[in-house]
Amino acid sequence: MGEAIVITSGKGGVGKTTTSANIGTALALQGKQVCLLDTDIGLRNLDVVMGLENRIIYDLVDVLEGRCKVQQALIRDKRFECLHLLPAAQTKDKSDVTPEQMAEVVNELKPDYDYLIIDCPAGIEQGFRNAVAGADQAIVVTTPDTPAVRDADRVIGLLEQEEMPSPKLVVNRVRKASKEKGDDLLDVDDVVATLAIDLLGVVFEDEGVLRASHKGEPVATTPNTSASLAYRNIARRILGESVPLLSLTTKKSFLARVKSLFGIQA
């Protein structure tokens, strides 16, 4: 029985679809049976990022409304036999689907896969509730800026009310040289300290991600960009390996954290 993992964020554009595509691809690279589910009905993207948009015949809403069997709607990935995509409908709306229907599809697919990766739309309304309905676990994606972190916090609060383990965190678009003062960005440390959930991975800002999406080839398939490595490490952590986080935190800031824990001004 597979595990359904929803990728969510609250705020739009922080990298849910990119993360879904790459985690799915990286898990497939490890030989796992993976199904990607796009629940962003009306604004589907995952098919494009995967380069599969031309192969769509049926979509999620077709399945839910009984126009086809779920197997007929699944699209096999170009590169990996073991990677499939269930695309969202582009001509429908998020309110055309209910959480119960979503949970049903997820449960129908789970026995055939090791992992179901559910790409969630932005927001906390119906689309979010649909995406979360069938999930066993959640990964929250944020970027290191205040608005994204506040929304991530809101979403974590909502996820904590669901019957699932504490969500895991991916901090995306981290800039290596963003240490100058006055910068609006937060440290990964700040983000983790605020959200207080386990950090699953850090993905750097990488132009390769953009180019890969454009080409329809997730960056995880390319050998050695930092983002590609980051996604593959995230996949390994999902599989239970303990892969050290790329070292970001200097010893000093760790000490500062310990100090602040004990109420000493750092």
Added chain:
Amino acid sequence: MKTTFQKQFVTIKGTKDGIVIHLDDQCSYASIVSELEAKIAENHSAFDEGKDVSVRVHAGNRYLTEAQQEEVKALIEHTGVIVVDEFYSNVMTIARAQEEKEREELTTYTRIVRSGQVLRVKGDLLILGDVNPGGIVEAVGDVYILGSLKGIAKAGIKGNENAVVAASVMVPSQVKIAEHLYLTESTRAERAQEVLYAEPKYACIEHQEEEIVFHALNGLAAFRRDRKNKRD
């Protein structure tokens, strides 16, 4: 001295804790008032010289309304030398008892209060975790946070100006006690360097200035003691 066979409604006793005025709880309230007036007038000379005496008034099983307490207090203090320290009664209204019970209740919440979440309790509130930006905690009594206050904390929401908000780390966006509000300009509470106080503090209303001030947490014990003395 006037003698009477009547049972006395007002008796004055010296105890090792000072003078206690006992009010009979079977007679009418009016009888107490008239006897008090008489007694005070009669014994006036006894209090004449010497310094201020503070007394306690014990009403037995009688419930005295606020207005009645005020009247009795005014009568006694009319002497100019006696000060009523406190009223004591064996009974209280159900409403008051309930209030008292709620006031003394402590609710413990062992989670982070996240953005968009509101936590409201009737007594005191203890949070084992942070209050994140956009999170709101409210208590009729005090708010204690064993973690960082980055969101909004309101204590004494029913008007108790003696309520406090305490936190291990203070980066509040707002602190409100009764009707007093403290606002911070800095809004990036996620950043470690924007901490207002990195060491434990409690916020309370400074009565002279009529504004919220922050004190080191080790002063809270004394603050609570004073507050308790004021209350009973």
